[in-house]
Amino acid sequence: MKILRHYCIGKKRIAKFLEKYKVPYSKLYDDDDEYVFDLEEGTEIYQIFKRKFPLQIELHREKIYSKEDLEQAEWLSVRSFTEKIIVDELDDKTVEQSCYYRGILWTSGYRHLKQIGKIQAEKMLKWGNRHFFCGFDWGCQNFLFCSERTRKLLEGQWNGLEFIEAVQRKSGKNIPDIYQMVFKTELPIQAFETGKGSKEIQCELCGKKMIYIPDCGIYTSLKIKKEYLKDYKDVYNTGQILTYNRHLQDGFGVHIVSKEFYRFCEERKMNRGLIYEPIEVV
Template sequence: MRIQYHYCLENKWGLEKFLNTNEISYEKTDEWLDGDSLLIFDLYEDEKVYTKFKIHFPYVAMLDADKSVVYSKEDIQNAEWLTVRSKGTKVQWIYNEKAFNQQCPYKRIFIKDIYYRHLQQTDILEATKRVHWGRRQYFSGPATGDTFLFCSERAKSLLNKKWAGLSFYPVKKYRTQKMIDDLYQLYFSEVLSVNAICGGKKIICRGCGRELVYISSMVQMLHIDRQHLKDTQMVYTTGEVLTMDSIHNETFSLYVVPQEFYQFCERYEMNRGMVYEPI
């Protein structure tokens, strides 16, 4: 088990030069609408280069990392249930407020924009272009910190109708609104009760009063009451009740799958770039 820091940072401050000099592998996204690109890379706490990174970039090292535990294959295979996400960043997702029910608005100091603590998806998502899948890549996340999970047509054909609670939504192209070929969102419709989530600390949203689960760090293992996970032919989502934001209470969700899902994807060599964590 190792502690990993996953970064998705703007290509500024000499960051790309640092990564090249220290031979750190990274992905570089296409330029966004404002002309910037993002650098996506991983560092491990037990590496010497991580100490160098903290010295060179102390602010982003402290605030902008997705900290997680990297489990061994044995850890994963021994777990009955797992959370799943993708490290891939191939999908250039574009936020369209019309695709969401925006709940619990609030404002930040000195900023005119309105933010929302909770977003519930109500329509299909949009992206700027199609994805060029590698020969062994079936899944990807977006080129942002969001937890959406996307897949290829091939992955959809293999997984379709095998697990209850899992649907495949097409993705629209930004501006033209045409469906993008060979790109689907995995949509998890079976929502666990907030009472099923035992890890973290139960808090009340400052805006709407709903019950949330505050997790101070994703290194903290998520716990779910087993009586809510009875069907190994079903996949679940925690729903928008998890938060790592103790100030604004902005929420996110995680996807929960049985060991059988992991084993199926292993059998068909689909797990490249996928991150499974034991529950």
């Protein structure tokens, strides 16, 4: 496992450093001096960077896991980084949620999302031959979708996994070959071990309990008590109880699968487009 620190810095002398040490970078915009780059924590170049630019703070950190790390894990979170399902919004026919923040220009924040209807999509998806899973085009990772071919491979293999067809927003008809994967078994808040950065908090809006966890390695900061993970053939979800900001941050949930799910998909070369991260069981 390694930790990448992501930077976006607007200083011309940063460019000299990046070029001298051959650090790959891009510009935020073609005509400005905002440099976007990653540095691996613990490397010699990272140490030199910290000495030369001690006041520069990363945008965020990301834990990167090797195949060996994933194969050794008993339980893992899973989500899609392939974003293909075009959904304009989640309206009140699809979800119930609590608004805790309203800002300018129609910006709002929501928590405690609960799905009550089928996902309404704007556009159909064309699956490639090696394409089995995908998510929303605007990055919401609380939802996971698959093709008809994938549904046939997975259905009946895993306890608590159901498939719901997505529908076209205008006609309300089912969209062929697009299924939402629903992880029906929701872990209670008592299943989570807190401490060392994570803590149980209360939503200031309604008093519901939530779990606050650090923003680096959100998924691997989760610690789940082993008595709540009963069988490798089970799949779970955390519910929308997780947050990495105690005030102005939406809640989110995580899908949880066992090593058997990971191996099943890996053996059939289905893991393309999925992100797995180990979860600590205590």
